[in-house]
Amino acid sequence: xxxxxxxxxxxxxxxxxxxxxxxxxxxxxxxxxxxxxxxxxxxxxxxxxxxxxxxxxxxxxxxxxxxxxxxxxxxxxxxxxxxxxxxxxxxxxxxxxxxxxxxxxxxxxxxxxxxxxxxxxxxxxxxxxxxxxxxxxxxxxxxxxxxxxxxxxxxxxxxxxxxxxxxxxxxxxxxxxxxxxxxxxxxxxxxxxxxxxxxxxxxxxxxxxxxxxxxxxxxxxxxxxxxxxxxxxxxxxxxxxxxxxxxxxxxxxxxxxxxxxxxxxxxxxxxxxxxx
Amino acid sequence: xxxxxxxxxxxxxxxxxxxxxxxxxxxxxxxxxxxxxxxxxxxxxxxxxxxxxxxxxxxxxxxxxxxxxxxxxxxxxxxxxxxxxxxxxxxxxxxxxxxxxxxxxxxxxxxxxxxxxxxxxxxxxxxxxxxxxxxxxxxxxxxxxxxxxxxxxxxxxxxxxxxxxxxxxxxxxxxxxxxxxxxxxxxxxxxxxxxxxxxxxxxxxxxxxxxxxxxxxxxxxxxxxxxxxxxxxxxxxxxxxxxxxxxxxxxxxxxxxxxxxxxxxxxxxxxxxxxxxxxxxxxxxxxxxxxxxxxxxxxxxxxxxx
Numbered sequence: 001x002x003x004x005x006x007x008x009x010x011x012x013x014x015x016x017x018x019x020x021x022x023x024x025x026x027x028x029x030x031x032x033x034x035x036x037x038x039x040x041x042x043x044x045x046x047x048x049x050x051x052x053x054x055x056x057x058x059x060x061x062x063x064x065x066x067x068x069x070x071x072x073x074x075x076x077x078x079x080x081x082x083x084x085x086x087x088x089x090x091x092x093x094x095x096x097x098x099x100x101x102x103x104x105x106x107x108x109x110x111x112x113x114x115x116x117x118x119x120x121x122x123x124x125x126x127x128x129x130x131x132x133x134x135x136x137x138x139x140x141x142x143x144x145x146x147x148x149x150x151x152x153x154x155x156x157x158x159x160x161x162x163x164x165x166x167x168x169x170x171x172x173x174x175x176x177x178x179x180x181x182x183x184x185x186x187x188x189x190x191x192x193x194x195x196x197x198x199x200x201x202x203x204x205x206x207x208x209x210x211x212x213x214x215x216x217x218x219x220x221x222x223x224x225x226x227x228x229x230x231x232x233x234x235x236x237x238x239x240x241x242x243x244x245x246x247x248x249x250x251x252x253x254x255x256x257x258x259x260x261x262x263x264x265x266x267x268x269x270x271x272x273x274x275x276x
Numbered sequence: 277x278x279x280x281x282x283x284x285x286x287x288x289x290x291x292x293x294x295x296x297x298x299x300x301x302x303x304x305x306x307x308x309x310x311x312x313x314x315x316x317x318x319x320x321x322x323x324x325x326x327x328x329x330x331x332x333x334x335x336x337x338x339x340x341x342x343x344x345x346x347x348x349x350x351x352x353x354x355x356x357x358x359x360x361x362x363x364x365x366x367x368x369x370x371x372x373x374x375x376x377x378x379x380x381x382x383x384x385x386x387x388x389x390x391x392x393x394x395x396x397x398x399x400x401x402x403x404x405x406x407x408x409x410x411x412x413x414x415x416x417x418x419x420x421x422x423x424x425x426x427x428x429x430x431x432x433x434x435x436x437x438x439x440x441x442x443x444x445x446x447x448x449x450x451x452x453x454x455x456x457x458x459x460x461x462x463x464x465x466x467x468x469x470x471x472x473x474x475x476x477x478x479x480x481x482x483x484x485x486x487x488x489x490x491x492x493x494x495x496x497x498x499x500x501x502x503x504x505x506x507x508x509x510x511x512x513x514x515x516x517x518x519x520x521x522x523x524x525x526x527x528x529x530x531x532x533x534x535x536x537x538x539x540x541x542x543x544x545x546x547x548x549x550x551x552x553x554x555x556x557x558x559x560x561x562x563x564x565x566x567x568x569x570x571x572x573x574x575x576x577x578x579x580x581x582x
Contacts, residue, residue: 074441095444106436111309111482113435113492124432125443129425157490183442 023086024049025181025212026071030080033063033070040066042236043080050180053203053213053226055244058233060218065103067233068185068216072100085181096126099174101184105158105166112157115169119144119154122173144175148202164195171202181212188221196222220244280515288409289401289468289511293527295416296465296477297507301485301499302423303457304478305492309434310454315352316475318367319455319462321374322348323471326463327396328381331388337396338411342463348374349455357448399470399524401511408467415464422457426450431492468507469524476528477503484535487542506531 026048033041041063048054058064069075071082073089082089085097099122120133120141127137145151148168153161158169167187174182187203188196200222207213207226220227224244232240280286300316307315326344330337348370355366382388395403404412423430433440433450440447458478465474485498510527 069438072442073444074438093444095442098442098444100439100442102436102439102442106439108435109308109311109313111305111434111486111492111495112490113431114490117431117492118435121428121432121435124428124445127428155490160490 022050023083025052025085026214027083027086028067028071028080029082031067031070031082032078032080033066033075034078035066039078040236041070041233044233044236044238045080046231046238046241048212048214050212051210053207053228054215055220055223055227055230056214056216056233057220057230057240058218062233063236064216064218064233065185068183068214071214072098072183096177097179097181099177099179099182101170101174101182101187103185103189104163105170107159110159112159114155115150115158115161115172116141116145116154118158118169119172119176122176124177126177140178141176144172147175147205148172149198162192162195164191164199167191168195168199168202171199175206180210181214182206183214183216185216186218187215188217188223200226280512285402285404286511286515288404288406289515289523290508291409292401292404292412292464292468293507293511293523294504295412296468297481297503297505297527298500299416299419300461300465300474300477301481301503302496303419303454303461304482305485305496305499306423306430306434306454307458308479308482308486309492312454312458313479314364314367314475315349315455315458316462316478318352318370318374319345319349319459320466320471320474321371321378323374323459323462323466323474324378324393324396325374325381327393327466327471328378328385331392332381332385338408338463338467341466342460345459345462346456349459350452353451353455357451395470396466397470397472398522399466399468399473401468401514401523402519404467412464412467415460419457419460419464422453426453430454468511469527473524473528476531477507480528480531480535481506484531484538487535487538488545502531502534506534 024047026046028047029045031041031044032039044063044067056064056068066075070077071084071089073082073084073092084092085094087093105118120137122144123133123137123140127133133141142151145154148171150165150168150172153165158166161169167190171184171187174184182203184203187199191199203213203215203223204226213226215223215227217223220230227244229242230240230244231238280290304313304316307313323341323345325348326341327337329344330340333340352366352370355369356362359366378393379390382390382393385392429440429445429450430453432443432445433447433454437447440450461478462471462474465477469477481499481502482495484502485495489495489498506527509530510525511523513526513530514521514523
């Protein structure tokens, strides 16, 4: 039911998205990723059109995080191809359009950094050398801080924040670069209920503004109402690709490549628990 | 204070010490954040091979040390990335290779023995020549220039390598930039504190600064300040003690003393800062954090049965 609500919202925001002639945000074709010669992602294909909110689902070890890393060019492909906005990932240069939200804030060697410093570092792909931040850059940082509700913590060290607040810092860092394509790795992991709601609202705003959002999740959780499409991985292959509603009931007999067509009325609005 | 500046050799020593104190903690902050705190030490050991090579071939030891330690720093990066060796093992391999190479090569040099290496092991700031000072100035300008040029990218890289890749940053190039900049810094600092203590000036001021700061930028600035104070203090102490005190050792011990003090001060400051709002926040946060965690798991399945 909540899925239907989000559909209405997303169709209302359809004018914001570029014309259908724009290349898809991501095009993954027969992607194979291997660690130590052992395939972890085994021939995955899908396209994510501009403006779609997609969940990449799967249990631990299903290859979903590896797939996401391959989509960003962080790990190399053994075979197949990945295109970002119509360019092969190796030749993609417009990284300012991509906002990556890692699973957790890395502590590194423990050198402190303020919330504002970390958020502003999200602009690294678009800032010019030797220039101080422009008024627009600073405004983007302020706006990013505001939209995750951390303006009053801007001068605090990120290490002093709770896990949920750190997660919001990471989302703000992605926002500060002004991207139109977000890739988020388990944004709800380790976040308490109140913060989960705040995060869900932020991601809903992104979706409404026409951004492409790819969420790597192990369960839909509080983000369920936002998600238009779920790509489910198991053992490195796609076992479901379609609306999230009928995930469990329809997954066994769906072929990965024909699943787009199969997503018509196939999903009865059954409230099936998605995991366990 | 006036007699300190009355001697030319002391002026040169103080300039060298000032620059080393300024530069080493600046690159050191990035190395500490990248968990490569001992990289400087590894490069220092390799630099010893370079020094021996310079003596053996009768070229400037600073020049050969620069080439060999830059190559060694790149090798550490390669070993770290290419072989499945963890960073500390890669460093260890180079530590021992560097020392062994240095001792071997110096033995081959006519008229030189391991005692020749001693001044490089422990530093000999009082024998810094005018040419050395120019070399140190040039290298310091290069290091600070590189950090200013790449600072923003290096911050992202040292924070999280995967994020850096997802920003499309040239991660390998930037890693090499850190390694080579560290190598240049080691060679600058070699004459002042010696290769055995070089890493201390890259790490200890940073460790001291981060006890007191919340911002990366302020940490870099404060670490540089601590580095300068320790370097000038150490060289001065050596001068006034009538050369009974080794300047390198005095510099490092001063930096360690600053670290000890800032640990204490940092704890007091944090406690005072936390005394107002934090305990309240903590008291609220504990139930807020624990109840939602237990609720879906244990309360929900339990509630139908009870």
